[in-house]
Amino acid sequence: MTSTALDHAADPVSASNAPLALQITDLQSWYGESHILHNVNLNVRRGEVVTLLGRNGAGRTTTLRSIMGLVGTRKGSIKIDGRETIDLATHKIAHFGVGYCPEERGIFSSLSAEENLLLPPFVSKNDRGMSIDEIYEMFPNLKERRNSQGTRLSGGEQQMLAVARILRTGARLLLLDEISEGLAPVIVQALARMILALKAKGYTIVMVEQNFRFAAPLADRFYVMEHGQIVESFEAGQLDAKMSTLNELLGV
Template sequence: MSQPKSESVPTKLADSGKPPALSITNLQAWYGESHILHNVNLSVNAGEVVTLLGRNGAGRTTTMRAIMGLTGTRKGSIKVNGVETIGLATHKIAHLGLGYCPEERGIFSSLSTEENLLLPPSVSKTDKGMSIAEIYEMFPNLEERKHSQGTRLSGGEQQMLAVARILRTGARLLLLDEISEGLAPVIVQTLARMILLLKEKGYTIIMVEQNFRFAAPLADRFYVMEHGQIVETFAASQLQEKMPVLNTLLGV
């Protein structure tokens, strides 16, 4: 399927002269001999919340992993704040201020909640990241469970911890993969409030989400993937008119 027409950059951002927080051009990615991504193009401006929609297997998680250099071969261009990263190692990409929260969370089960929070090093020379006190203010549940081992946390608490751990690093560009999956509605609401608060603080967020109802009120823009390609892109203001297309592509 052909790529959608490129979008115009909002005037206030275009006039600033600053490059996008993330710019992906003609990205292709492989796992071994399996060609997963086919000329993916997307752009995210600083301070935006952008959601990648699509059915399972569409290539959304692979896109996130490719941004971090966690796939096999990559071709094309991935620029973070104007810096080309396609040839960089994962740790060097992270030090450009990226934080990746994978679907599997990666909590250290033998460490307490607070030890998990203290573990990550800073990835930014200019931003020290959120303090423990700020994390506990955002996630009171974590303060209550700060001495509990990772294995004793609920699924929702583990998800909070996985996101909070990234915020400790000073990363300002966050890649969040299915953070609402399988969680109770009250926890999903907490995560939604978190995203809105981070947006107010100027964070740039890219979300992969299957939960359309969770993503819809949070995102500024949407990209829809199918068969490793971007097949649709639109702004939040176009959401209602795009619903027939989304029903076809996603079955929402």
């Protein structure tokens, strides 16, 4: 990551007094008969960047999928801007202003980059999302490749397109799953700048990340998951003091 990104991330806009954008209480989730999440408790304030850390299989992706109602069974409480969503269908949850960028990206390969951007509906009555021009300003690579089919985009360009597509919908709570995975360092740096730009615009972001070097300078707070439970939580200012614990839990 560039020193510029690190410098900006070191002095984030405080969201400590902001209202809760997401409040998860005693969440349990199942895929069929497999009990994956066990009483997960997690809070995210409006305007925060929060990262879920953990080894593969710890339950981080399932947490994001549970927020969106994409698991078999959910119990507990998931409130978005104070409104309970645990019993709602996925499309209704999206209309609370939630955008989910899954690890597999879900780009339509037969459509051009710009057609992919124009496809999603708006999910918020109050926010019409970023315009195409705003998207291209944030992602100049996509402007250059706007007429290219999804299959012709690089992995990094596909990842940018996947994030840009949810920004078009008007979502203000972004759930990002492993967006830096397998990408070249120059693309990872571009994604870091994107996260900082979105934070400056007031977006709320929950990231699942295996790349600790990418996540560490960006997040306001961290949660560590193990075996479907939250085992540690701390703020960015405590990161140095928690490194020995993280080494033990994650092998950082």
